[in-house]
Amino acid sequence: IRLAILWHMHQPFYQDLDTGAHALPWARLHALKDYRGMVDVLEPFPDVRVTFNLVPSLLSQVQTYAAGAGSDRLLEVGLTPADMLTATDRAFMVSNGFHAQPDRMIAPYPRYAELHASRDEAAGWSVDDLRDLQVWHKLAWMDPDQLTSDPRLVRLVAKGRGYSEEDKAELRAVELAWLRSTVEAYRRAQERGQVELSTSPFYHPILPLLCDTD
Helix, strand or coil: CCCCEEEEEECCECCCCCCCCCEECCHHHHHHHHHHHHHHHHHHHHHCCCEEEHHHHHHHHHHHHHHHCEEEHHHHHHHHHHHHHHHHHHHHHHHHHCCHHHHHHHCCHHHHHHHHHHHHHHCCCCCCHHHHHHHHHHHHHHHHHHHHHHHHHHHHHHHHCCCCCCHHHHHHHHHHHHHHHHHHHHHHHHCCCEEEEEECCHHHHHHHCCCCCC
């Protein structure tokens, strides 16, 4: 069998060039959970060759976030000290802090599952509850292998609840380091001859909306 494996890695361009903010967090979140892990999984199998199509609109956003210049509403609210969240911020965090696959990303973690189950009563949540949600939403979106191998993430998962603002700062440092390493991981894979990289027009993800396949 002659098999060609092509992974198409794309995101729409969510960034508003006037404000610099991203309308939605998906480029950042999938960079944390998926993009680096997709290329890392190849390393134990050096005979496997794969092509990755990396869309410029994705790469641009990952690099912006990696430089610490990217922002989105969920990131901003998630980093705000929990005791400084406004009523609007609290409502936004509860509404958006459970955007995760329930069976694989929420249910395995007792505290996150507990918060998910009580989200209809979130108006009565304490500052500690909100801070735990800020942490667990981000932990759930971290690369699964990192959650079991990075000592900082292992500690945070094991702690489970009662997180501090210092815990949040440590998690942010892990996030930035992981984002910075993502594009480099693809470069290394290409240099060792295991990956071929292709690309497509900057706004490639919108083409399906413009084309009538009939």
